Amino acid sequence: MRFQSQKVAYYFFATCMLLLSLQIVYGFIMAFAHMGYDVLHNVIPFNTARTTHTNLLVVWLLTGFMGAAYYIIPEESGRELYSVPLAYLQLGALVIVGVVAIIGFHFNYWEGRKFLEIPRPLDYLVVVDVLLFLLNIGMTIWQGKRHSTTSLVLFFGLLMAALLYLPGMIDTDNQTLDSYWRWWVVHLWVEGVWELIMGAILSFLLIKLTGIDREIIEKWLYVIVGFTFLSGVLGTGHHYYYIGTPKYWLLVGGVFSALEPVAFLGMAIYAITMARKGGRTHPNQNALSWTVGCSVMSFVGAGFLGFAHTLPQVNLYTHGTLITAMHGHMAFWGAYAMLVLGIIAYAMPLLTGRKLHDTTTATFAFWTSNIGMIAMTLAFAVAGISQVVLERRVGLDFLTVQKELQVHFFGLTLAATLFTVGIAAYIVNFIRYGLPVGEVTPEQPGSDS
Amino acid sequence: MLSKSAARSFFLVGTLVCVAFFIGLTVDTLGRVPAQTRAQNLTDSVKLGKKLWEKNNCMGCHTLLGEGAYYAPELTRVYERRGPQFMRALLKDPQAMYPGERKMVKYNFTDAEIDQLIAFFQWIGEMDLNGFPPKPHLVQLAVTATSTGGGVAQASDRPFVFNQMCVACHTMGGQGGLVGPTLDGVGKRLTADYIAAWLRDPAAVKPGTRMPRLPLTDKDITELTAFLSQQK
Numbered sequence: 001m002r003f004q005s006q007k008v009a010y011y012f013f014a015t016c017m018l019l020l021s022l023q024i025v026y027g028f029i030m031a032f033a034h035m036g037y038d039v040l041h042n043v044i045p046f047n048t049a050r051t052t053h054t055n056l057l058v059v060w061l062l063t064g065f066m067g068a069a070y071y072i073i074p075e076e077s078g079r080e081l082y083s084v085p086l087a088y089l090q091l092g093a094l095v096i097v098g099v100v101a102i103i104g105f106h107f108n109y110w111e112g113r114k115f116l117e118i119p120r121p122l123d124y125l126v127v128v129d130v131l132l133f134l135l136n137i138g139m140t141i142w143q144g145k146r147h148s149t150t151s152l153v154l155f156f157g158l159l160m161a162a163l164l165y166l167p168g169m170i171d172t173d174n175q176t177l178d179s180y181w182r183w184w185v186v187h188l189w190v191e192g193v194w195e196l197i198m199g200a201i202l203s204f205l206l207i208k209l210t211g212i213d214r215e216i217i218e219k220w221l222y223v224i225v226g227f228t229f230l231s232g233v234l235g236t237g238h239h240y241y242y243i244g245t246p247k248y249w250l251l252v253g254g255v256f257s258a259l260e261p262v263a264f265l266g267m268a269i270y271a272i273t274m275a276r277k278g279g280r281t282h283p284n285q286n287a288l289s290w291t292v293g294c295s296v297m298s299f300v301g302a303g304f305l306g307f308a309h310t311l312p313q314v315n316l317y318t319h320g321t322l323i324t325a326m327h328g329h330m331a332f333w334g335a336y337a338m339l340v341l342g343i344i345a346y347a348m349p350l351l352t353g354r355k356l357h358d359t360t361t362a363t364f365a366f367w368t369s370n371i372g373m374i375a376m377t378l379a380f381a382v383a384g385i386s387q388v389v390l391e392r393r394v395g396l397d398f399l400t401v402q403k404e405l406q407v408h409f410f411g412l413t414l415a416a417t418l419f420t421v422g423i424a425a426y427i428v429n430f431i432r433y434g435l436p437v438g439e440v441t442p443e444q445p446g447s448d449s
Numbered sequence: 450m451l452s453k454s455a456a457r458s459f460f461l462v463g464t465l466v467c468v469a470f471f472i473g474l475t476v477d478t479l480g481r482v483p484a485q486t487r488a489q490n491l492t493d494s495v496k497l498g499k500k501l502w503e504k505n506n507c508m509g510c511h512t513l514l515g516e517g518a519y520y521a522p523e524l525t526r527v528y529e530r531r532g533p534q535f536m537r538a539l540l541k542d543p544q545a546m547y548p549g550e551r552k553m554v555k556y557n558f559t560d561a562e563i564d565q566l567i568a569f570f571q572w573i574g575e576m577d578l579n580g581f582p583p584k585p586h587l588v589q590l591a592v593t594a595t596s597t598g599g600g601v602a603q604a605s606d607r608p609f610v611f612n613q614m615c616v617a618c619h620t621m622g623g624q625g626g627l628v629g630p631t632l633d634g635v636g637k638r639l640t641a642d643y644i645a646a647w648l649r650d651p652a653a654v655k656p657g658t659r660m661p662r663l664p665l666t667d668k669d670i671t672e673l674t675a676f677l678s679q680q681k
Contacts, residue, residue: 047509112503219453226460233467242581243514244486320515395585398522
């Protein structure tokens with residue numbers, strides 16, 4: 001840690017841990033409902049659990065990105081954060097918006113549009129909050145000693161994420177157009193600008209952890225984000241196959257989303273190559289595991305499993321089935337959850353001054369959560385394939401098929417338990433680090449670690 | 450070897466070209482969607498139905514146009530599959546219509562709101578969705594399968610109301626729901642008079658039965674009684 005103000009990141013990371021725990025609780029509520037035990041139906045019906053689960057994910061990832069930015073930007077810009085109180089204010093406001101939204105979800109107060117359920121008045125607060133965040137980060141970069149590619153890509157990614165929140169607020173009476181604009185937000189976030197954020201954070205971690213020259217890492221960062229946008233922007237078409245939009249989207253979406261795995265494969269090869277080439281061994285190998293793991297699991301989850309049902313001929317049958325849940329879980333885990341957990345694993349020893357990165361708990365957390373998530377993905381895959389065959393191909397009744405799937409949700413619950421044990425270990429390690437009281441070490445000339 | 454500035458140009462040019470294409474296609478799509486979605490039929494009732502759909506987060510359990518959650522049935526072609534009478538009864542009291550099954554929240558909709566929701570589903574059902582939902586084709590029914598857009602295999606030699614309502618819970622020839630007992634051979638077990646009385650009001654024949662009283666007309670009951678009593 002080079003600057004006092006980087007400690008702000010700790011409170012964002014702590015919020016992440018809290019929201020992630022809550023997200024897992026709601027996941028279990030849904031898994032039990034799918035098994036036939038919807039005992040909480042009167043208090044937390046399925047749509048409440050589902051909405052809370054996905055919104056908590058989005059909020060904790062965004063909180064993690066903000067925390068990462070508050071850690072990375074001062075270090076990359078060579079100066080203290082523009083305003084520390086503003087950062088705390090902005091975190092407080094975000095938490096309040098989040099809490100109000102989640103309570104609202106339990107009282108039928110929401111917008112009912114998948115992933116964008118936060119009610120409209122709160123949407124405006126989110127926008128204001130993100131603008132404050134961008135102001136803080138932007139001013140730090142603007143007044144900084146240097147403008148690194150990593151910090152510019154990170155800022156550009158965060159700025160675009162904020163701008164792309166706006167199409168989701170376009171009001172329309174036509175369900176098709178409603179979906180059309182909704183995907184501008186959701187798709188262009190997760191398969192577009194969030195990947196810029198991901199690329200930038202990965203670059204920062206690789207520069208720090210491998211000791212490879214910044215110029216080389218940042219050059220490949222441009223190549224990878226270039227491929228991301230080449231495939232991802234027109235790849236939005238894979239959401240426009242069957243919602244009442246013209247048929248040419250089957251061609252456009254099919255071709256460009258078939259290229260999407262290339263960007264993820266590039267990211268994985270890039271991280272692995274840099275990690276192997278790294279001349280020196282950084283003490284924090286756990287952070288390197290999360291970094292390389294993130295690139296590999298995002299290729300499997302987002303790249304490979306996404307490709308598995310992105311072709312229009314396949315998607316005709318898998319669209320709107322549990323296959324989407326299979327792909328979604330591993331994609332978000334690999335690309336974004338592991339990324340945030342990776343930057344936390346890197347920053348915590350520096351923020352707190354306690355070297356708990358090579359404890360057994362830390363290693364156990366990495367492997368157990370990943371094995372748990374792979375098993376969960378397999379359970380969703382079997383359930384999804386069964387659903388596609390029985391419901392879409394054989395033509396059995398929906399509820400009849402759902403009863404056949406209950407056993408797979410039992411398997412899912414077992415896998416999710418393993419995953420939860422891994423996350424619990426991660427959080428235990430996080431708590432053991434304690435508060436951010438680490439010492440500031442001034443930058444040595446020529447050093448980039 | 451690739452230089453950093455060449456890599457940056459690749460990123461910037463590639464992104465700009467793709468974004469330009471994407472915006473162009475979006476403009477074209479916005480022009481074509483009204484015709485493809487029959488936007489001329491977007492009445493006030495349909496619009497209010499959409500508001501209800503969003504206000505109650507129906508997408509949190511169901512899918513519509515294949516989008517939403519995977520806990521409750523896909524509703525794109527529900528108007529064709531179940532018909533307005535069944536939908537009305539279900540929206541009034543969801544749990545009565547599928548006793549002992551996966552639960553839907555009872556929303557206490559007014560009659561006007563139910564009309565709006567049904568209008569919304571009817572409008573959704575008329576869209577051109579490039580072939581979605583797919584027709585099931587692995588099944589070889591003993592009788593010819595009709596080409597229902599509902600995505601569920603059904604036989605064509607049966608009363609229309611049977612294919613819309615009864616199969617929601619009962620099977621016949623292996624097709625249908627598993628909520629109630631199968632109707633194969635029901636004509637052997639029950640007389641025509643019993644069937645007619647049962648359909649009129651199940652609870653009057655057998656107090657405490659879980660079968661709901663369905664919104665059937667006299668014509669429906671005559672037709673169903675004739676059909677069911679032939680099942681021997």
